[in-house]
Amino acid sequence: MTHDTDDTEDRVSEPVIRLHGVRAELGSRPVLRGIDLTVARGEVVALLGANGSGKSTAVRSIIGQVPVSAGEIDLFGTPRHRFRDWSRVGYVPQRTTASGGVPATVTEIVSSGRLSRTRFGLFRRADQDAVRRALELVDMTDRARDPVDALSGGQHQRVLIARALAAEPELLIMDEPMAGVDLASQEVLARTLREQVDAGATVLLVLHELGPLEPLIDRAVVLRDGCVVHDGPPPKAVGQHALPGHDHVHPHAPTGAEPLRTGLLS
Ligand SMILES: Nc1ncnc2c1ncn2[C@@H]1O[C@H](COP(=O)(O)OP(=O)(O)OP(=O)(O)O)[C@@H](O)[C@H]1O
Numbered sequence: 001m002t003h004d005t006d007d008t009e010d011r012v013s014e015p016v017i018r019l020h021g022v023r024a025e026l027g028s029r030p031v032l033r034g035i036d037l038t039v040a041r042g043e044v045v046a047l048l049g050a051n052g053s054g055k056s057t058a059v060r061s062i063i064g065q066v067p068v069s070a071g072e073i074d075l076f077g078t079p080r081h082r083f084r085d086w087s088r089v090g091y092v093p094q095r096t097t098a099s100g101g102v103p104a105t106v107t108e109i110v111s112s113g114r115l116s117r118t119r120f121g122l123f124r125r126a127d128q129d130a131v132r133r134a135l136e137l138v139d140m141t142d143r144a145r146d147p148v149d150a151l152s153g154g155q156h157q158r159v160l161i162a163r164a165l166a167a168e169p170e171l172l173i174m175d176e177p178m179a180g181v182d183l184a185s186q187e188v189l190a191r192t193l194r195e196q197v198d199a200g201a202t203v204l205l206v207l208h209e210l211g212p213l214e215p216l217i218d219r220a221v222v223l224r225d226g227c228v229v230h231d232g233p234p235p236k237a238v239g240q241h242a243l244p245g246h247d248h249v250h251p252h253a254p255t256g257a258e259p260l261r262t263g264l265l266s
Contacts, residue, residue, distance in 0.1 A: 014077040016041050016171050016202040017062060022071035024061055031057045033226040034071070044193075044203040044216050046234060049223035055206045056094055058223065059173050062204075063091050075171075087116035090164030094175040094206070095157055106151070106159050107144045110134055113163035134162040137192045154185030161189060165196070172196060175206045178213070186212050210234055 017039040024032040031054050039045045047055045060066040062073060064080060073080040076088065090113070113134070114127050123131075135141045138158035143151065148159060157177060164172060172193075178186055190212045197203060197216060210217060214234065222230035 013041075015039060015074070016043075016076055017204060018072070018074040019058070019062070020072045022058075022061060022068050022073060024057055024066050024068045026057065026066070031226050032061065032068070035223075035226070035228055037221055037228065037231075039202060039204050041202055042197075042200055044197055044205070044218045046210060046213070046217045046220045047204065047206045047223065048208075048210075048220055048235075053223040054226040055223055056175055057226075059091075059175055059204065059206055063089065063173065087167045088170045090167060090169035090172045092157075092160050092164045092172070092174040092177055095153070095160065095179060104148055105144070106135070106140060106146055106148055106162075107131065109148055109159050110162045110166050113166035117167050130168060131166050134165040137165055137195065138162045139188050152182070152185075154181040157181050158185055158188060161192065165192070169201070171202045171204070173204045176208060177205065178211055179208065190216070 015038045017037065019035050019037040022032050022035040022037075023030065035054075035058055037045075037047075037058070047058060049055050057066055061068050062075070062080070075083045076085065078085075111123065111127075111131050114123070114131055115121055117130070118124070118127050132141070135144055138161055140155065140158050140162060143155065148156060151159065157180075161174070161177065164174075177189055177193075181189065193203065193213065194216060203216075205213065205217075207213065210220075217234045219232065220230065220234040221228055222235075
């Protein structure tokens with residue numbers, strides 16, 4: 001076995017994402033309080049937790065949108081501050097509005113996700129094919145020329161996912177991809193994700209509940225108050241009320257009562 005092969009094996013076996021002891025503050029508020037998280041190549045990991053537990057902050061720290069005050073983050077075995085190969089990473093941010101008044105067509109938005117793979121921003125045949133394929137994956141080919149303003153929330157989410165897929169990333173990070181998405185779009189997204197996973201992609205998903213993605217999830221990491229409280233098999237959903245993140249307030253409880261917490265978040 002040559003030295004080169006050993007190197008390749010090392011690269012394949014090292015985690016795609018590694019967080020060790022990561023702390024972050026927003027304002028003066030500690031939001032991540034010593035997070036350890038590892039995602040191996042080809043794994044699909046769900047990041048779960050109640051509102052405000054730090055899920056979005058954790059993924060935003062991974063892609064460098066939130067500064068960390070302590071700890072280490074590695075991407076593909078490289079410390080994040082030295083990592084430059086961002087075309088290997090597809091990021092789908094948490095969707096806030098359906099369109100935000102963006103005066104762009106579906107194709108323009110999806111093409112912007114391919115820029116990191118082009119040479120000097122010039123779209124060649126392979127780049128155009130990748131954009132077309134990304135649109136096909138999310139079933140939006142027939143809307144390619146439409147302004148994104150004209151899309152529903154679920155369709156808009158599909159466009160954001162196509163934008164992330166256009167660069168053919170090895171790692172997909174998605175923040176609540178199913179939030180506010182109609183059933184038809186949820187099914188398209190679940191199928192798209194399965195195809196990516198079958199093709200070898202590594203996926204980190206922020207989810208409020210496992211829902212239709214449950215069969216795809218290898219491991220669940222549950223946050224509470226900026227700490228990891230579970231890292232292991234995905235919790236089994238036993239009806240809506242037992243889903244992670246569900247803080248149940250009894251309708252007859254006195255005003256101001258603490259939520260009755262169920263499942264892993266209790
Ligand atoms: N820009 C900010 N400045 C100050 N505090 C913030 C900021 N952004 C988020 N926070 C706070 O940080 C905490 C964690 O927020 P974060 O968005 O990471 O939680 P989350 O688990 O993703 O929640 P959700 O499920 O509601 O999206 C919350 O208490 C939130 O209020």
